[in-house]
Amino acid sequence: MGKLSKSPWLLHYDASSCNGCDIEVLDCLTPRYDVERFGVINTGDPFQADILLITGGVNSQTAPVVKQLYSQMPEPKVVLAVGICACTGGVFKECYNIRGGIDTVIPVDIYVPGCAARPEAIIDGVVKAVKLLDEKKEKIRAQKGREEQPGGTYGSEK
Amino acid sequence: MKAVIFVIGYLILAPFVGALLDGVDRVITARMQGRKGPCVLQPFYDLSKLFSKQMIAVNNVQLLLNLSYLGFIVISGSMLFGGTDILMCLFLLSTADMFLVMAASSDSSPFANMGAAREMLQMMAYEPLTLLVAVGFYLAAGTFHVGNIIQSAVSPVLYMPGMLLGFMFTSAIKFRKSPFDLSTSHHAHQEMVKGITTEMSGPTLAIMNIAEYYEKVLILGIFALFFINSSWWSWPVAIVFCLAIYFMEILWDNVSARLHWKTLLTSCWLVTLLTAGVNLLILILMK
Ligand code: SF4
Numbered sequence: 101m102g103k104l105s106k107s108p109w110l111l112h113y114d115a116s117s118c119n120g121c122d123i124e125v126l127d128c129l130t131p132r133y134d135v136e137r138f139g140v141i142n143t144g145d146p147f148q149a150d151i152l153l154i155t156g157g158v159n160s161q162t163a164p165v166v167k168q169l170y171s172q173m174p175e176p177k178v179v180l181a182v183g184i185c186a187c188t189g190g191v192f193k194e195c196y197n198i199r200g201g202i203d204t205v206i207p208v209d210i211y212v213p214g215c216a217a218r219p220e221a222i223i224d225g226v227v228k229a230v231k232l233l234d235e236k237k238e239k240i241r242a243q244k245g246r247e248e249q250p251g252g253t254y255g256s257e258k
Numbered sequence: 259m260k261a262v263i264f265v266i267g268y269l270i271l272a273p274f275v276g277a278l279l280d281g282v283d284r285v286i287t288a289r290m291q292g293r294k295g296p297c298v299l300q301p302f303y304d305l306s307k308l309f310s311k312q313m314i315a316v317n318n319v320q321l322l323l324n325l326s327y328l329g330f331i332v333i334s335g336s337m338l339f340g341g342t343d344i345l346m347c348l349f350l351l352s353t354a355d356m357f358l359v360m361a362a363s364s365d366s367s368p369f370a371n372m373g374a375a376r377e378m379l380q381m382m383a384y385e386p387l388t389l390l391v392a393v394g395f396y397l398a399a400g401t402f403h404v405g406n407i408i409q410s411a412v413s414p415v416l417y418m419p420g421m422l423l424g425f426m427f428t429s430a431i432k433f434r435k436s437p438f439d440l441s442t443s444h445h446a447h448q449e450m451v452k453g454i455t456t457e458m459s460g461p462t463l464a465i466m467n468i469a470e471y472y473e474k475v476l477i478l479g480i481f482a483l484f485f486i487n488s489s490w491w492s493w494p495v496a497i498v499f500c501l502a503i504y505f506m507e508i509l510w511d512n513v514s515a516r517l518h519w520k521t522l523l524t525s526c527w528l529v530t531l532l533t534a535g536v537n538l539l540i541l542i543l544m545k
Binding site: 131 | 284288291292295296300303304310311312313314451459460463
């Protein structure tokens with residue numbers, strides 16, 4: 101396990117959820133599911149978050165907020181769409197104000213289906229997100245390595 | 259020679275001890291809430307993650323101010339553990355806090371600015387008692403010099419039990435525990451998000467956390483000063499008391515809700531007056 105996977109901090113944003121999924125997300129923090137045992141903290145702060153967890157579809161009012169939150173998060177970061185609304189727009193898809201799933205605004209890495217998504221499914225999603233975080237970190241490191249050693253192969257003398 | 263060893267020990271061990279105490283704190287808190295809680299080493303994982311994250315700086319000075327915060331706390335702690343003047347040590351501690359306030363108000367986030375304002379309020383709440391404690395040590399041991407205070411024949415706490423009670427009350431502010439965690443909170447479910455740390459990310463936040471660990475050990479060191487006297491067995495006794503006091507702070511954190519700032523100010527000043535003030539009067543009359 102890498103550094104990131106041992107302390108993934110979440111930022112939960114409600115884009116236009118009916119609150120069903122939000123309650124399930126909060127459920128994960130209760131004694132029954134207790135995600136803090138994996139080191140997960142529900143920060144309210146994009147500057148400190150590693151995983152952006154969004155519930156509900158995007159509408160015209162929340163689209164700029166979602167974009168801003170995403171842009172404020174430091175790399176590496178993972179986006180987790182929780183609930184069928186966040187994945188595709190769900191039952192609200194045809195509404196005049198709904199743009200659709202979160203992926204219409206920012207790139208989504210992991211989709212957690214369900215209406216409402218069950219806490220078990222959310223935790224599964226978070227565990228996948230954590231693995232992805234480590235992979236992204238590796239990628240960033242590899243890129244950096246290439247930049248610092250122009251023309252050389254990994255591990256060769258500078 | 260002894261002082262040098264203590265200072266080096268503080269410089270090297272304090273962040274580890276602080277982080278470990280934080281980990282234990284999180285486990286105990288979780289158990290009190292009926293949860294399993296994270297691993298005891300979680301703060302170390304958090305720190306190493308924060309250092310590995312991308313650095314997003316909202317401005318150029320924030321990192322510098324945070325480093326100054328860390329620097330001043332380290333100097334202040336070294337003064338305490340080096341056995342020098344306790345008054346100077348407490349002044350430096352307040353100066354360090356001012357750097358944190360500046361770091362928080364250097365950015366444009368309204369949450370951070372509000373956190374900075376509240377941090378200053380908190381300083382106003384605990385500062386009178388902190389100074390009275392220093393005066394109390396002077397009256398009890400006849401000196402401000404830490405190296406001489408620990409050589410007294412009896413533990414200073416016998417002369418100043420009221421001050422100890424008052425210090426236990428206000429140190430909840432320093433440990434950032436409810437009901438006094440107004441400016442920022444370890445649990446980010448408050449009305450101002452993360453308060454003073456809102457715009458700190460990655461390494462900047464990690465530096466702030468390390469400074470907090472140094473500060474935690476420093477405050478516990480002042481608590482220990484209440485119990486230590488010239489006999490060797492007072493040292494283990496002091497450590498046990500420190501741990502007990504830390505446990506009580508955790509308990510208090512878990513059974514109380516966050517207060518309004520006005521209540522914070524009045525309650526802290528009232529406690530200062532009733533515990534430390536009365537204690538001081540008695541000490542002055544005794545001497
Ligand atoms: S998926 Fe269902 S529970 Fe979740 S936000 Fe949409 S409608 Fe509500």
